[in-house]
Amino acid sequence: MKIKMKTPLVEMDGDEMTRILWKEIKKILIEPYVELKTEYYDLGLENRDRTDDEVTKESALAAKKYGVAVKCATITPNLQRMEEYSLKKMWKSPNGTIRRILDGTVFRAPILCKGIRSYVPGWKQPIVLARHAYGDVYSAVDEEVASGEKVYLVREDAAGKVIKKTLVHDFAVSGGVAQAMHNSDDSIASFAHSCFRYALDCNLPVLFATKDTISKQYDGRFKQIFAEVFMQYEKAFEENGLWYLYTLIDDAVARIVRSEGGILWACKNYDGDVMSDMVATAYGSLGMMSSVLVSPDGNYEYEAAHGTVTRHYYKYLKGEETSTNSVATIFAWTGALCKRGELDGIAELCVFAKRLEAACVATIEEGEMTGDLIPLFSREGVTPRKLSSEEFLHAVASRLERA
Numbered sequence: 392m393k394i395k396m397k398t399p400l401v402e403m404d405g406d407e408m409t410r411i412l413w414k415e416i417k418k419i420l421i422e423p424y425v426e427l428k429t430e431y432y433d434l435g436l437e438n439r440d441r442t443d444d445e446v447t448k449e450s451a452l453a454a455k456k457y458g459v460a461v462k463c464a465t466i467t468p469n470l471q472r473m474e475e476y477s478l479k480k481m482w483k484s485p486n487g488t489i490r491r492i493l494d495g496t497v498f499r500a501p502i503l504c505k506g507i508r509s510y511v512p513g514w515k516q517p518i519v520l521a522r523h524a525y526g527d528v529y530s531a532v533d534e535e536v537a538s539g540e541k542v543y544l545v546r547e548d549a550a551g552k553v554i555k556k557t558l559v560h561d562f563a564v565s566g567g568v569a570q571a572m573h574n575s576d577d578s579i580a581s582f583a584h585s586c587f588r589y590a591l592d593c594n595l596p597v598l599f600a601t602k603d604t605i606s607k608q609y610d611g612r613f614k615q616i617f618a619e620v621f622m623q624y625e626k627a628f629e630e631n632g633l634w635y636l637y638t639l640i641d642d643a644v645a646r647i648v649r650s651e652g653g654i655l656w657a658c659k660n661y662d663g664d665v666m667s668d669m670v671a672t673a674y675g676s677l678g679m680m681s682s683v684l685v686s687p688d689g690n691y692e693y694e695a696a697h698g699t700v701t702r703h704y705y706k707y708l709k710g711e712e713t714s715t716n717s718v719a720t721i722f723a724w725t726g727a728l729c730k731r732g733e734l735d736g737i738a739e740l741c742v743f744a745k746r747l748e749a750a751c752v753a754t755i756e757e758g759e760m761t762g763d764l765i766p767l768f769s770r771e772g773v774t775p776r777k778l779s780s781e782e783f784l785h786a787v788a789s790r791l792e793r794a
């Protein structure tokens with residue numbers, strides 16, 4: 392008997408190799424067990440172009456309506472893609488559009504397997520990294536300044552009357568550069584809510600850090616808003632034996648390296664940009680990094696952290712065999728199905744999702760994996776064997792069948 396669903400999942404299809412894997416994952420690993428109910432949106436580049444990108448907005452609004460979405464990787468067009476697909480326009484990044492509509496925070500977590508060692512041997516549990524994806528240097532204005540000029544920070548009221556004018560620097564001796572950036576209380580508070588909510592979901596303690604000893608007003612505001620928002624979650628954290636620690640960014644980096652993992656690390660925009668690459672690399676392959684966008688009002692969009700794996704797709708088009716890692720995309724499906732199960736009170740759906748995840752991990756731990764993992768794998772008594780994209784899915788299916 393297949394598991395029945397109540398509310399549909401919002402299904403956002405995508406491009407290239409991941410689009411090929413998407414169909415196969417559904418056919419081989421999900422549809423035999425679940426009477427899948429989805430509202431389908433084709434975010435493949437051709438359809439985005441055909442619909443003037445309306446389909447991306449519609450899919451994000453559907454995610455807001457139903458609460459849970461699963462997304463395939465998509466092409467963000469550049470000049471070369473404009474030619475390749477004869478596009479009408481250089482459409483914006485779908486992930487950016489979805490994030491703007493859901494006002495969400497992206498959490499990235501590695502999928503761990505025995506035999507695939509982290510470059511930081513002490514990291515035994517996942518480090519989940521949350522990046523505040525609004526403001527700071529990413530929407531700053533900056534200018535070159537000539538020798539002899541002065542730069543001020545000027546504030547006006549709504550009528551345009553100057554309230555305060557502060558000298559940033561007198562460039563009397565030498566020219567240079569100046570920059571002004573901002574953030575908003577609303578966005579910082581949304582970020583804090585998303586982090587605490589997601590930490591409770593995943594049963595993780597939270598580490599948040601800035602440099603408020605130097606940036607007293609700016610980073611001081613982040614620290615203060617996080618402390619205020621945390622008051623709403625303090626009781627739930629205590630009941631679950633979790634903690635929230637605010638510290639300085641230098642101290643946070645040291646703590647993370649010394650830790651065993653098992654932490655949600657909330658980062659300001661720039662820190663998150665830099666540290667997410669560091670954490671992802673330390674855990675091994677891009678094919679093993681999952682990602683979820685969580686909005687402050689509790690909508691979820693699950694996806695793999697990697698892109699459409701173009702090089703493998705061109706091989707596939709030539710009829711050559713590929714060995715593309717589908718684990719992060721499978722985990723996007725299991726994350727979404729399990730969340731749907733939680734929200735709709737369908738326990739079997741969560742049990743199935745956890746079994747499928749365990750089957751993926753067991754397949755790799757027993758030595759059957761895609762090519763990207765082979766050089767990372769070492770486990771006593773197990774000789775790793777490289778499987779094709781499709782063979783890997785069937786290897787997972789055979790273990791799922793046993794479970």
Ligand code: NAP
Pocket residue numbers: 463464465466467468486677678694695696697698699700701702703714715716717763
């Ligand atoms: P990518 O698709 O992540 O691939 C980069 C390289 O990483 C691949 O060529 C492959 O290396 C390796 N890799 C990534 N995922 C893998 C997997 N599942 N299994 C095995 N190897 C994997 O990034 P990209 O080449 O920079 O971008 C390709 C397209 O994806 C672009 O059009 C970009 O816009 C889009 N993109 C979308 C998203 C998203 O939708 N979230 C994110 C990033 C990029 P080898 O070739 O050496 O095997």
Ligand code: MG
Pocket residue numbers: 663664665667668
């Ligand atoms: Mg980065």
